[in-house]
Amino acid sequence: MPETLAPLTAQLLEAAKRAGADAADAIAVEGRSLSIDVRQGRLEQAERSEGTDIGLRVMVGQRQACVSASDTRPETMAEMAARAVAMAREAPEDPTIGLADPSQLATAWDIAALELADPAPEPAPATLEEDARRAEAAALAVPGISQVQSASAGYGRRRIHLAATNGFAGDYARTDRALSCVAITGTGSAMERDYNGEMRIFQADLPDAAEIGRIAAERTVARAGARKPKTGAFPVLFDERIAVSLIGHLLGAINGNAIARGASWLRDAMGEQVLPAGLSLIEDPHRPRIAGSRPFDAEGLPTVRNAIVENGILQHWILDLATARKLGLESTANAARGTSAPPSPSATNVALTQGGKSREQLLADMGTGLLVTSMIGSSINPTTGDYSRGAAGFWVENGQIAYPVNECTIAGNLRDMLKTIIPANDARPHLSRQVPSLLVEGLTLAGE
Missing domain, CATH: 3.30.2290.10 (PmbA/TldD superfamily)
Structure with a gap:
């Protein structure tokens, strides 16, 4: 070209x-x-x-x-x-x-x-x-x-x-x-x-x-013959394909635009625990051959590797110049833009600390619950973190997949959910957002 x-x-x-x-x-x-x-x-x-x-x-x-x-x-x-x-x-x-x-x-x-x-x-x-x-x-x-x-x-x-x-x-x-x-x-x-x-x-x-x-x-x-799962409080394992959505909700909640408006369920969480101890969320815009990599942001600032969450503790917001000025802080070089709008903050490549167990081992640990492989719809309160989504996947009994399920709803609170996640070790290295399967305890399922 x-x-x-x-x-x-x-x-x-x-x-x-x-x-x-x-x-x-x-x-x-x-x-x-x-x-x-x-x-x-x-x-x-x-x-x-x-x-x-x-x-x-x-x-x-x-x-x-x-x-x-x-x-x-x-x-x-x-x-x-x-x-x-x-x-x-x-x-x-x-x-x-x-x-x-x-x-x-x-x-x-x-x-x-x-x-x-x-x-x-x-x-x-x-x-x-x-x-x-x-x-x-x-x-x-x-x-x-x-x-x-x-x-x-x-x-x-x-x-x-x-x-x-x-x-x-x-x-x-x-x-x-x-x-x-x-x-x-x-x-x-x-x-x-x-x-x-x-x-x-x-x-x-x-x-x-x-x-x-x-x-x-x-x-x-594998989805043939799907039916509704049981209703009640059960552990839920989010498959790697969709576990990234949970981290996406966290990134949205610490976006400078949301923080500056006060419209975030993490607006008062700076310096506090948002993930389990031992887990970090690292942004690295310089990973080779990765779609989210870039040498500078949309305002010409040099992009750098940094820890958004370190050992479970939130370290900083995701900021461009304007939101940084509103909050009395420095830009984190996260400005993004198209041709028709001014810059706005957006995270690039992020990686969540992986666990020591495979997805199958986490299934065995959860005993009875739901493995979610797809989600539809969304009802999330941006100021409280209340979470409700339609889901489909597989019912798990005694640590083994029992049958496919559909037409169910998962509900909980994102702040509580993220503090209890247990990661597997199956994140795909070529993705811009490297997030493994995530086990979350005690969510409410609405099925039969």
């Missing part, structure tokens, strides 16, 4: 200054994607997209506005800047807005060490179609599969360039290669489904298509 983005952000900044902005930052994103879907051995859909999007944020005093476009002509950028400045002059004042001080900016990084872009050529559509066909065929070959709902393969590549009037300029490219399969067993009201999907930055790291289809089918067949 040719380097065409630096001139675009430079033109946007220059246009903003001519229009009367006191400060500005600009982002340009150039990308292409290709996706192929097959069904019943035939091509069902093929999509390809290419384009360049640009975004501009301007500041006039303590007021700001954002505009975006997919038209990169000079006259369009001049109009964008004029409109943004006019909008900013009508916006309410906010003393926390503003670019980073030049002393805070990232000045050097080793983008090659992050391995964010596969240098291999873009795969041909026929290659993606063949992968999807092989995944579908492998799923259909498993006894008990009635149909494959979808088998998809995709590729994407994009380059991002960020620049600002404080002197920052930086860019990086990112690729992804994905393959997924959704299989169905049974018919009518007895129909059950499950899936398998994988995504990698490098094509060479992607599992074989037949393996992806086979695993999707085996998961689906």
Whole structure:
């Protein structure tokens, strides 16, 4: 992909200054994607997209506005800047807005060490179609599969360039290669489904298509004959595929936006225990070949490895510049943004301390309870942490899977749940959020 983005952000900044902005930052994103879907051995859909999007944020005093476009002509950028400045002059004042001080900016990084872009050529559509066909065929070959709902393969590549009037300029490219399969067993009201999907930055790291289809089918067949579980208080083991949602709730509760609004069930938890002793949650934005890695954040600050939770104790909020200023703190270099909105805080790669037991060993330890493999819906009170979600999975008796279950609800309180989690040792190392299966004691199940 040719380097065409630096001139675009430079033109946007220059246009903003001519229009009367006191400060500005600009982002340009150039990308292409290709996706192929097959069904019943035939091509069902093929999509390809290419384009360049640009975004501009301007500041006039303590007021700001954002505009975006997919038209990169000079006259369009001049109009964008004029409109943004006019909008900013009508916006309410906010003393926390503003670019980073030049002393805070990232000045050097080793983008090659992050391995964010596969240098291999873009795969041909026929290659993606063949992968999807092989995944579908492998799923259909498993006894008990009635149909494959979808088998998809995709590729994407994009380059991002960020620049600002404080002197920052930086860019990086990112690729992804994905393959997924959704299989169905049974018919009518007895129909059950499950899936398998994988995504990698490098094509060479992607599992074989037949393996992806086979695993999707085996998961689906295991769900045949699902029924409602018992009602009562039982331990619940969250499978690795969905355990990350629990840590996602924690990350949402310590996001600077939620803390600054006072709308978080962890708003008073700084320096307190939020996970069991011995467990830490580490953010590392520099892991090679990982989707969430990046050399700098969306405000040009250098990204660093840090402990969000250490030995069970909450160490810091997830902050960008604006939320840090609201709270009288320093940014944690967690700003993220697209082309149409200002930066906001967001965590990147995180890893939870793994336990010493396998998922099967935790099943044996729990005795009787629920193994959750999928969830639907969500009712979570952001200020109290009260938690209720629909779930499906497997009923466990005497430490062994007894039968598949569906149409049940799990309820508890996130603050209490997270303090008692017991991790397995099955986190997948290639994921941006490395979270193993998690056992939680004493949740309320509503089934039969």
